[in-house]
Amino acid sequence: MMQLWIIAGVTFREAARRKILWTALIAATAFLALFATGMHFQVRDTHFARIPPVIRYQALSSILQIGFYAIDMLAVLMTVLTSVDSISGEIASSTIHAVATKPIHRWQLLLGKWLGFAAMIAVYVALVFGGVVAVGYFIAGVQPRGAWQGASLIYLECLLVLSLTFLFGTIFSTLTNGVIVLGLHGIAFIGGWLEQIGTVTESNRLINLGILSSVLMPSESIWRRASYVMQTSIARTLDFSPFATRSAPSDIMMLYAILYLVVVLAFAVRRFQQRDL
């Protein structure tokens, strides 16, 4: 098992030394600065100050949801961009030969890399999620409900995407891998919208299309669940936007997402064990 932790450690260090992570952190910082400025002006707005406090709190909470939505997207993109080259790139460049011929099982090599990225993504999500919570708390005085649960769900979404890039990385080239994973995430995103519109217009066909896309790729479902647990109870009944959720994906859908992640990772290990390097 030692081998697995050695690979996890070197992968974490590699990911942390890549420009893409720092670029993503700079982008996230720029976003947080903009978000904080926007929140600040909104709070100081004189018209806004005359609105009854209950409504004002709801409005500020909705803005906070926009913040979470943005960092969710950033986290998913960062996950794909940092890990997309990890397996396929090392196979293509033969870098993997020096490690794979050491006394290490292929599953240890793959899961070690996965754990390294998972740790790096955990740091990233903690930083950017914490940033949004801090902006909400210190500038607007609003706190999300279920912040821990929300952060965990965003992290789960990233891990699911990470597992997919690992699976496709054992099969396709880096570019194809990235196109497929982001394409699947796009399908899930559109499906999530269709399901929400279907809920408002009571169209079962749209709802079913949305569910189908979630079965194919449950990432957006996890975000909508995160959004649901973090928004205020009034927003749950009134709000309708991509940043808020009218119908929350069920516990069964969350269990399905976890199972999906495990199965995808198991397939990645299996495929990596079978393929020639």
Place this chain on the structure above:
Amino acid sequence: MLGDFLPPTDHLAIETNGLRKEFASKVAVRGLSLQVSRGEIFGFLGPNGAGKSTSIKMLLGLVKPTSGQAQILGHPFLDVEVRRKVGFLPEDFRFYDWLTASELLALHGRLCGLTPAQLRERVPVYVDLVGLTPHRDRRLRGFSKGMMQRIGLAQALIHEPDLVFLDEPTSGLDPMGRHLVRDIIRNERKRGATVFLNSHLLSEVEITCDTVVFIKQGEVIGSRDLRSSPEGEIHVHVRAHNLRREILPGLSEWTNSAQMQDDHLSLSVDSMDSLPAILRYLIASNVDVFEFTPQRLSLEESFLKIMGEDQGQ
């Protein structure tokens, strides 16, 4: 069945039997059967596309054979644990360019199970062995191809393996670097390690190796023991009258091969010592000898002769 046990043969570092690899469109290795003794410096020669790299990759578990059996150091070749005793320098060695030379060696040493104390002791020693001490804290990003080969060689040796695979170790190296590799290989022999060397530089192989095999299309088509015939294979051209087919079987006592056409006889022998006996045999067989010309073949000439017109394909 892959990885089946062959009968235990403790004196062998490598034993393969009918190792075969088929890709979708072609057969890369038809059926590799060879034996490499422990402590031997073994040269693995063949033209481009002969299946050399695929064969090495199969032995190291990077490529799964379609069929065949192999043992490494007395263990099934797919046994991961046996790789604690195996080192490998891949052709065109590359690694994470953000690591320093010392960090790279420490990482590979740890993967091979070296303790922190062993790493502290060996990392500087092996950095020095490959002549990179001034660059030990530099990142690989700034390394030349030759420097990468050197550090690649160090990572293959740091755990003091019993068997080392070197795939084109001198590619990218200047004459000093080649000399260094030669010395390192000799040191490995002194240590008792077996070295499996794949190189295009036949002059290097000739200087370094104990045994060489020639492979073509993934099959062994010839071998040469450079210890018993260090001067190389000897080709003898004979021009004579009264040459007859009946004399050929009698020549096999001294020759590797004998071909006859009209008044010409071509013989291949391993040692000059057998020439008088051959001449006496021909005269005793009533052959009228007009010309008897021995000519030493270098490894390169042997290679070209064995590979024939397929060389370079």
